[in-house]
Amino acid sequence: MIKRGEFYPLGDRLTFPERRSFGLPVVGGVTVEASVVARWTGERRNPTAGEWYLSGAITTAYRAPSNLREPHYLAELVKIRVETRIVEDLR
Numbered sequence: 001m002i003k004r005g006e007f008y009p010l011g012d013r014l015t016f017p018e019r020r021s022f023g024l025p026v027v028g029g030v031t032v033e034a035s036v037v038a039r040w041t042g043e044r045r046n047p048t049a050g051e052w053y054l055s056g057a058i059t060t061a062y063r064a065p066s067n068l069r070e071p072h073y074l075a076e077l078v079k080i081r082v083e084t085r086i087v088e089d090l091r
Contacts, residue, residue, distance in 0.1 A: 002054055002073045007037040007080065011060040014077075022079045035082065037061075038075035045071050052077060 014024070014036060022036055038052055038061030047053040047064040053072035054061055061075045 002040050002059060004040060004042065007039055007078070008054055008059050008061050008075065010036065010038060010062075010077075011056070012063045018077065022077070036077055036079050039078055041074045041076050043074045045074065047072055047074060 014022075018036075024036070038054065040054060047068045049064055049066045051064050052061050052075040053064055053068070054075050055072055056062075061077075
């Protein structure tokens with residue numbers, strides 16, 4: 001189920017302009033994309049070519065290869081910061 005405020009993984013690679021807009025480094029030809037995810041825009045309609053949409057049994061964001069004929073939940077790309085916190089030492 002698609003929910004507002006939740007983040008979903010990308011099923012397609014980012015384009016060079018998208019990587020540049022998020023300030024993602026390219027090291028040795030490999031792009032660090034783990035910090036970019038998708039979230040629902042609140043809109044549901046037929047995606048046009050190049051738009052990101054959410055789909056799948058395990059909800060994932062995909063880029064529409066062409067104008068799609070079925071309505072989908074539209075997505076926007078967002079950059080997140082992942083932090084690891086140690087809550088309790090189990091020793």
